Amino acid sequence: MPDISVLDTGVLLGATIEKDTHHQECIGYLLTQETCYVTPTVEREFDNKDTEIRETLSDEISQHRQDVSTEVDNQTLSPSAIDWIRTNLLSQELNSYRFLDQYYQNLRSEARFSTIDRLQVISDLEDMEFEVWEDEAEEYGGLESLVAYWNDPIPSYPDVEHELLICEGDDPIVCIEAHHIATEEQPPTELATTNPRHFIRQVGDEPETREANILRMTNLDTVADRSWDGDV
């Protein structure tokens, strides 16, 4: 495994926000790597996305909770009352739609065997609003203790940038920053991502895979996919 890693934003999100196997994959990676660098672009992008994701989801849940408060009068919820909430108070356009719907599906199963209090649902939603703000990396000493921030100036590499196939958002800049760190640090350097679609696979009629292109044009030694592939 390379000594130096440069992280894409998704790895940081996986380590801090997510609560499933993506999280285990990402936090496990940070814990086993010798040095994990966060570039200036990734640091900025992570700060923005981290806040945006937590705020969006917490806001949606609290809005939904307020809708339940004002629209549901029954003190106990039957399976059909739970279905009514799913149909009428959960818009499929919400980012939180799928996991809130999954919560109600689980609740519906419970409702067949025991009474579900409306107040319990309100309380669960209140809890979820705060679970969204939890930092999963805290358990391992916090993100600050797991990564190093690259603060030295990074020059432009127009020749490299011109030849890169990756073009989405800030991804080309992240590649250039990772190339610079690889150039400066010498030991085998890896770029870790949770976005194989942008960083690894072949896209459309591009002549080579993104991974092959990045390795050919930069001083990076490997591009690692740290997203969960579904295997348990």
Added chain:
Amino acid sequence: MDRASDGNKIIYETEFNKLCYLAYKGLEEEGYAGEVSLPMRWYQFGMELWGQPEAYGVIYQGDDRGTQVTRQTLSDRAFDVREELQSAIYKVARHLAGEYKDTYGTDKIVDDSYEDYAPTEFVLKYHEFRSVFDNLEEGQSSLMSFLNDDSPEDHISTIRPHMEQLVEWYPRSKYDEAYTLFRRWDSVTRQLAKNGNLDAMEALASDFWEMFSRVELRIHHNIDVPSEDQADWILERPRHKDAFEETLKQYREIALNGRDDTDHIDRVSASYSEAVRSIANESD
């Protein structure tokens, strides 16, 4: 008031503001509202005079209980209004002096102002919510559960019905500017209640109401305030909202640090993770 109480009555700023508003409402009922021209705005705990106290013939002086209001000697010209209005003013003043001459403290007059003149049901409900803290300080028996630090469940069960009332009565179309902050404040307050952190909850409630007064109440509920002052208040809205957002962040952190673990999202983690990725990719 001074005369009615034989000089025994000390009037404080809160009471003075309420008396002025009650007097205004009395004159309004008599049909003189258009002639009174008394600039007032709803700020925090009720209507208050807008402008320098000297313009109203009074002086404010701080003492250990609050801001005392004393009257200045005014020339006869200050009362140079038509006879019919003058008698209406005397009538209203005598009525209020009789009503409140033996009332000490501001609770009764504040409660009366809210019950009769709260501009929206939400404002009235917030006044009731605040009284939970006042009652707590007085150690009233109905709130003894608050005093038991080992029972955070009691804290949320005492607070939640008030929060639910506020949610129910929030007039979103009227107070739209502060709606998101209201929702976030509601969320953090409930968690602080679950944690049993009453001091933080009370301090945050105070900050929330100050922001709400600046962003919504004084703009929607005022009388005879010059339009340029109202325009300034509207321009100041983003600054007050941003400042409260920062305050909320600090209290959210306090609430996060004090909360017991819950695992509702863990049970739906795969679809939760998809939501996280979806928002992350949308903003690329």
